[in-house]
Amino acid sequence: MTRTTMSETATDQEIPAHLTAEPSDYAALLKPRVMSLSIFTALVGMVVAPGPVPSWGLAILSTIAIALGAGASAALNMWWDSDIDGLMARTAKRPIPQGKVPAAEAFGLGIVLSALSVWLLALSGGYLAAGLLAITIGFYVVVYSMFLKRRTPQNIVIGGAAGALPPVVGYAAVTGTVPLEAWALFALIFIWTPPHFWALSLLKKGDYEAAGVPMLPNVKGDAVTRREIWRYSILLVLTAPLIAFFPLAGWLYAASSIVLGAEFLRRAWMLRGSEDNKGAAGLFGFSILYLFALFLVLLVEHWAGFHG
Amino acid sequence: MADTDTNTTMVADTPDDYGREGLPTGEHHQPTEAEEKARNKRNIAIALSVVGFVVLIYLTTFFRLAENLKGAAG
Known part of the structure; x- marks a missing residue:
């Protein structure tokens, strides 16, 4: 806090960054890009559920609640990781390491948003969806951020469950149930997460080394990471088409998952054979496109009536 | 001490x-012009967020009520 005596003026002193924080700095705590993926997958979860969406008004409000929940968990994650975010180039520009937002305020924002998002979803989507959202936030913050992230190279494998839950929450919000087909969408994102993040960690292992985060390349080496990416890619490419056996997907999804899966495998194979991690950036970028495209196809199928 | x-x-x-x-x-702390400007923006953002949340709850009640009425009529 800048303090001056009556005889001094504040302009004589350097202004602490948090005194000039803009609302956009607080919005950045919510990781809008990650939030957008949660919104999209949750929306797809709602649309692919059997039957027409009972009320689009409630569905949109449920989507907003899920988005707020995703933002809340991001703010709490930034609060918890504020000691290491400043050490990594990828996260050094976040509002807390920059001094724009005090860590305690990020914590407060995260807690308030968590409570409001769960409450809103309970009203708009029912108690099952709200409970699942609460579990998602708790899993991401407590299980992933607090326990797994700094302890084990399997952090993102187990922690990926939090990122995989939004379509299940969406499904629950419109149906009040979570049958096996909802968990098939969960499985798709859950298995997609390791090759996606390990490709990134190959590129950013210096960052993780500096922060002491035991990502797979730092603990087991690049060769093991490339091999694990390959293994998980095979599992992903084999799992994705299986969703077509459920009524929520159709032939267009099946064909897309095979074509996109072949390209995923090709990139993972090229990366596996490279000594200098060439192709890691390409695989990382393609993995985002892959997941987005598959969920988009599910959405299109439902609007066009191709599913089931 | x-x-x-x-x-x-x-x-x-x-x-x-x-x-x-x-x-x-x-x-006392005399805020600079930049600080006051940023504080005003934050205050407006907080006000809009509160109003926004009230609107969300209002809409939720409205749509939930409409659903229940539709269910009762159907």
Whole structure:
């Protein structure tokens, strides 16, 4: 806090960054890009559920609640990781390491948003969806951020469950149930997460080394990471088409998952054979496109009536 | 640091000591123009967020009620 005596003026002193924080700095705590993926997958979860969406008004409000929940968990994650975010180039520009937002305020924002998002979803989507959202936030913050992230190279494998839950929450919000087909969408994102993040960690292992985060390349080496990416890619490419056996997907999804899966495998194979991690950036970028495209196809199928 | 006399009364020597003892220090913070501008923006954002949340709850009640009425009629 800048303090001056009556005889001094504040302009004589350097202004602490948090005194000039803009609302956009607080919005950045919510990781809008990650939030957008949660919104999209949750929306797809709602649309692919059997039957027409009972009320689009409630569905949109449920989507907003899920988005707020995703933002809340991001703010709490930034609060918890504020000691290491400043050490990594990828996260050094976040509002807390920059001094724009005090860590305690990020914590407060995260807690308030968590409570409001769960409450809103309970009203708009029912108690099952709200409970699942609460579990998602708790899993991401407590299980992933607090326990797994700094302890084990399997952090993102187990922690990926939090990122995989939004379509299940969406499904629950419109149906009040979570049958096996909802968990098939969960499985798709859950298995997609390791090759996606390990490709990134190959590129950013210096960052993780500096922060002491035991990502797979730092603990087991690049060769093991490339091999694990390959293994998980095979599992992903084999799992994705299986969703077509459920009524929520159709032939267009099946064909897309095979074509996109072949390209995923090709990139993972090229990366596996490279000594200098060439192709890691390409695989990382393609993995985002892959997941987005598959969920988009599910959405299109439902609007066009191709599913089931 | 504050001195303590025989009656254990706190006596502060510097403005910082006053602050520590919870005594008025005579200090104040005069916000700069940039700070005031940023604070106003944050205040407006908080106000809009609160109003936005009230609207969300209102809409939720409205749509939930409409669903229930539709269910009762159907």
